[in-house]
Amino acid sequence: MKQISGSFRKVFGSKSKSGKSETVFKVEEMGTLKIPDVVPSPEQDSESLNKAFQGLGTDEEGIIWVLGHRNAEQRRKIRDTYQGLYSKPLIDALHSELSGDFRKAVILWTSDPAKRDARLANEALKTKRKGIKQLQVIVEIACAFSSQHLVAVRQAYCSEFHCSLEEDIGDNVTLPLRKFLVGLVSSFRYDKEVVDMDVAKLEADRLHEAIKTRQLDDDDVVYILSTRNVCQLRTTFECYKQKYGNPIDQDIKDCGKGDLESLLKIVVWCIDSPEKHFAEVIGTSIIGLGTDEDSLTRAIVMRAEIDMMKVRGEYFNMYKSNLDDAVVGDTSGDYREFLMTLLGARV
Known part of the structure; x- marks a missing residue:
């Protein structure tokens, strides 16, 4: 592994049995997502995914290999290209071919981030029991991402559900939480480093x-x-x-x-310190009886490209254990492999 001076960019080399380098991965900033140094074209990725859907069984490993190593912009291009090539939304194909928590995780990861978060907010608001565990996703969207992302989520919410996010909060959340949540999602924070x-x-x-x-x-x-x-x-x-x-x-x-x-x-x-919050979300989801896969998936999907390295550090500070080991111990199968890929522990 090579560290490039002056940034958080890391490069990983994977070698074949002959010793020749096959794929070089890079991790930028404080995320854990590994992207190949040479990325196939969206057409090639779309063809690889379509091939993974063909035959007697689905090639889950092939799906993880492609989607688990692409950033948000690359995934957008794959979605657009797949639709153009096969006249079918990639999300629909994934929904048909996959199942369980693995399907949920892959679809959340592959979806447009604004639409993803709009749907997460809607699910939280429409659930019968709306406690802090459910409503915290709205705070995450409003406070742990950029103002531009929040605006995009609000626009996606209107398009998807034919009402505003503020309206649904007003209709589904009681005071005093309603007062805070409406204020948070209605905000457009100045995004420069200005302090009085x-x-x-x-x-x-x-x-x-x-x-x-x-x-x-x-x-x-x-x-x-x-x-x-x-x-x-x-x-x-x-x-x-x-x-x-x-x-x-x-x-x-x-x-x-x-x-x-x-x-x-x-x-x-x-x-x-959003890394502290998401470390706690992960810890709460896996410590104790049973695993809250939805919260675990949400935290990893939301932060894998942003600050998961910091989340990993905060997790250790809070629980005195390794986040990767905890995820491995509480998950299984393709779901585990996909999460570990997003965490940078699978090449």
Whole structure:
């Protein structure tokens, strides 16, 4: 493995028995997705996938090899090309050929990210039991991704479900969670690194007052957390800690164990250190009796191209165990192979 100075780009070489290099993979930034240094054309990938669907049985390994080593833009081109070549959506073909948690994971990964997240939000809102475990995906979409992605999700939601995301939150979530979620998804945060220290100090005081008086649904709290840019909020949280001694998420937790306290902690983590939140999602999904495959899949699919290396580190800090080993121990078959491919543990 070779580390390239000045970036997080890594290159992996796989060798044949003869010792000659067959495929070189690269991992960029803090994600774990491995992409071949020489990527086949979308036509070649589409033909490979179609071939995997043919015959007496589906070639799951071939599907993993192609889709598990392509980034979002490459997967988009494959979807478009497959539709043009075979007059059938690739997602439909995958749905027909695969099954179980493996099918869910591959389809989530292959789908357009905005449509994927719109559907995840809709599933969360339409489920009969809407607790924090279900609603946290809306916070993730609003706070752990760019403002541009949130806008794309809102547009996809309107196209897919013929109403706005805000409307469905209003119709399906009760106060005070509704107030926060509508504020979060309606926001368009400024995406540059601009910080006003005076504002940070004033708003740290305002947040502390709301926490001290247990008025967590105060309009000012909603306004601050749903409109300020990420760098501004991280500075505000740091000012809070310096002045009042505890991290803001700790003081929120000390207010109680209700849904609002839990929601606000997720908001703070997704803004301040999303890797901590997704490490906890993965840990909660696999520790204890049974495995929550939907949450496990969502976390890995959402972050494999973004910050899964950081998630892996936070997981170790939280649980004193290796994330890869935990996933291997709680999953099986093609589902496990696909997740481990996204985690960069399979070449």
